[in-house]
Amino acid sequence: MFGKRDDLVVHQQEPFNAETGMDSLGDSVTETNAFYVRGHGPVPEIDPDAWRLRVEGMVERELSLSLATLREAFRERTVTATLQCAGNRRSRLMAIRGIPGEAPWGPGATGTAVWSGVALADVLALAGPLVGASDVGFEGADLSPEIEPVQRFGGSIPLDKASRSEVLLAWTMNGKPLAAVHGAPLRVVVPGYIGARSVKWLERIEVRAEPWLGYFQHVAYRLVPADGAPGPGVGVPLGLVALNSEVLSPRDGDTVAAGPTEVRGYAFAGGDRYVARVDVSIDGGASWTQADLLEDLGRWAWRHWRITVDLPPGEHELLVRAWDSSAATQPEDDASLWNPKGYVNNARPRIRIRAGAG
């Protein structure tokens, strides 16, 4: 599937699940070979010549589109977008209290790529959503053995979002044809939404009058209260990505030379928000200094940040808090965010480092 798999931290071989390594997380655009993979079943085998995208449900006319037709009938569009799994940074929650059956994703269940394809909105305009339509569902070719009976992976987004030009049906990633593991021949890319809505191996679009009722939206990928249990319709359906951030360098437990030390990381805000500010504290949150925000890849991408702090010799705890464009910041305490599926750990990053005498 990959030419090489360096800088991926593999959580599971079959189905393949792996997160972007710490070094690659520092790149503004993530190398395809280091881009995280979240799958719920085996990569399906698809004959691209026989493959068709069906568009059905609440539409004036149903469509069945070949790749050639998609390429010829619609304008090609390109969007630089960060995808982020709802389970990103789960490992911190698992350290507080176990989460059986879920992978201990670190901060690499995310990555940024340049995606090209057609706007979902253009395809929907051709199909003509009917009055009363409110959601657009996506179904992949992949069958997941996580549920009995097995079920195809799927999910939906509001029609309102689906009508925006940034939502793509993509066939290239970073300028190359989409790899099988990333959803070839065609995947959805929904910027600002959890990765689970960017359905891979897309085969069917269903315009609907209600959100998707399949397992991966109606049962999984929901924020269940700490004392609750997952079930159909239980908890808050996840969709928009919450503001989040991570420190990439130095790393928790590192020893650095005392004196000026460069600290780097990423921050990301979903929905209609962008990262507006990142602060770093080396005194447990008593005082904060603003980091520099690095390259701006546009409103659908993460923002890397950098700051030089002056560390006296000794033990230090570094704290980070990002702010989004609603002037909201991250919650302090990851313990209070624990939930039975371990989703949306967006607590302020906290690392311990030791500054040596130099």
Next chain:
Amino acid sequence: MFGKRDDLVVHQQEPFNAETGMDSLGDSVTETNAFYVRGHGPVPEIDPDAWRLRVEGMVERELSLSLATLREAFRERTVTATLQCAGNRRSRLMAIRGIPGEAPWGPGATGTAVWSGVALADVLALAGPLVGASDVGFEGADLSPEIEPVQRFGGSIPLDKASRSEVLLAWTMNGKPLAAVHGAPLRVVVPGYIGARSVKWLERIEVRAEPWLGYFQHVAYRLVPADGAPGPGVGVPLGLVALNSEVLSPRDGDTVAAGPTEVRGYAFAGGDRYVARVDVSIDGGASWTQADLLEDLGRWAWRHWRITVDLPPGEHELLVRAWDSSAATQPEDDASLWNPKGYVNNARPRIRIRAGAG
């Protein structure tokens, strides 16, 4: 200006600044006479017959519209929307460290009304924004003596937001003609944005290629770091309303009978988010119970909530945390949110009550 001003907490008589009283904050739609007022200068005297709305800047055709033309040429639309001042709940920040020159707004710098008028998008479509336009500015008739030389109040929103059907040019509030103090004859209503963008006494719309450079957007209404000072372009420009909540009953310092006690409040999330969940803790945050979300007034309005907690006799601290539809929750600690203008205190509400032996 008002028939009666009951249930307004007046911070300043001239210009008139007052917040919605605690009892009225419990109403799903706020009585007009109890709806908070934030003004930066005297209420301007406007002759509605002579009044015209100018639409200019980067447009194909400039417009000058009378009230009669606005009513006749465009479809009337109605939106139930919460407005919230960026200074809402500032008083908690002022208790931590003083904020000279700003009013100590409690949790009543917010209110919800039913607004009617025309969609800004319809007016913009007639004017025809030119290629390169990115922002839509609003200028009121009110002159503010807060700046030297005096300046009209104004601000802007992205063209993207301005093109959405929920943004109104409103002439009625709760079914009655707009009162002078609320911006008659015409005000902007920008659901999901800080109240400062819902410019009152609107006289001029300017389609622009950059955000508003007037004092009230370029200097004031920005989130300045705790150790910084306000200045042109300093800090994060405020726009989208951050997730926030407040307890309305019981009140801080109250004594209640031990046993089952009803707790009520509001929560609000701006932008493209909605309130998804509200939790209450009576044990300092060690455990949380979900409150019931009350009447759903649509995606642009706050959500009231209610829960019955069982209080043993003694002192208690009640904590509340709201969650929005990105599964983000409020930050814990208001001290860490302190900023020189006292904006966006969206820390979790915290009240102390005493349960008597009954």
